[in-house]
Amino acid sequence: xxxxxxxxxxxxxxxxxxxxxxxxxxxxxxxxxxxxxxxxxxxxxxxxxxxxxxxxxxxxxxxxxxxxxxxxxxxxxxxxxxxxxxxxxxxxxxxxxxxxxxxxxxxxxxxxxxxxxxxxxxxxxxxxxxxxxxxxxxxxxxxxxxxxxxxxxxxxxxxxxxxxxxxxxxxxxxxxxxxxxxxxxxxxxxxxxxxxxxxxxxxxxxxxxxxxxxxxxxxxxxxxxxxxxxxxxxxxxxxxx
Numbered sequence: 125x126x127x128x129x130x131x132x133x134x135x136x137x138x139x140x141x142x143x144x145x146x147x148x149x150x151x152x153x154x155x156x157x158x159x160x161x162x163x164x165x166x167x168x169x170x171x172x173x174x175x176x177x178x179x180x181x182x183x184x185x186x187x188x189x190x191x192x193x194x195x196x197x198x199x200x201x202x203x204x205x206x207x208x209x210x211x212x213x214x215x216x217x218x219x220x221x222x223x224x225x226x227x228x229x230x231x232x233x234x235x236x237x238x239x240x241x242x243x244x245x246x247x248x249x250x251x252x253x254x255x256x257x258x259x260x261x262x263x264x265x266x267x268x269x270x271x272x273x274x275x276x277x278x279x280x281x282x283x284x285x286x287x288x289x290x291x292x293x294x295x296x297x298x299x300x301x302x303x304x305x306x307x308x309x310x311x312x313x314x315x316x317x318x319x320x321x322x323x324x325x326x327x328x329x330x331x332x333x334x335x336x337x338x339x340x341x342x343x344x345x346x347x348x349x350x351x352x353x354x355x356x357x358x359x360x361x362x363x364x365x
Contacts, residue, residue: 144205148179149193157196164200166337176202177223181209190214265301266291275312287327293317306330310354319352320364334359
């Protein structure tokens with residue numbers, strides 16, 4: 125009888141970041157919920173479907189009040205996957221878990237761990253150079269239903285963006301083709317971000333949380349090259365030609 129020893133690979137653990145919409149309730153909550161309901165109607169159910177994180181930094185709520193708020197959002201189709209900036213004692217197993225915002229990071233635990241530790245000892249200047257804002261270049265069209273999230277800089281698409289697709293960028297968005305779907309620039313609070321496209325057919329444009337839906341855009345701009353930018357708290361859009 126022959127015994128065969130099978131070599132087992134080292135476990136691999138991967139930490140991934142997923143895109144979620146952050147909602148920050150403000151008092152009075154009755155008015156805030158009414159505004160959220162109106163935004164759902166205005167943005168074509170944008171908040172209905174994607175995972176949502178509830179940021180409670182601006183309010184102090186009891187456990188029952190948090191549960192009531194979650195029920196109100198759920199009635200409107202908003203799914204809350206986690207809660208930020210809440211007292212852990214106010215949460216229990218029946219409520220979504222407490223989350224803490226972190227930078228996107230991928231960690232692998234393998235036999236090559238010593239090399240990873242050696243790389244961490246490199247010069248600080250080299251680490252800073254690599255962490256500088258960058259541009260995500262997509263050389264293929266973004267298909268319908270795809271979601272692109274790049275919080276570290278601009279997103280450039282060498283092609284069109286399909287209906288139902290999403291682009292989210294920490295910086296500006298450049299689309300060298302038809303922009304359908306949704307484009308959201310300045311997601312990290314960059315009020316100087318802009319959106320450029322060769323042909324506008326977008327369902328929604330947003331910069332730093334200020335949005336403009338298709339029905340609010342000047343119909344004379346449809347099918348033309350445009351740029352969008354923030355002017356105070358208003359999102360402006362104009363033709364480029």
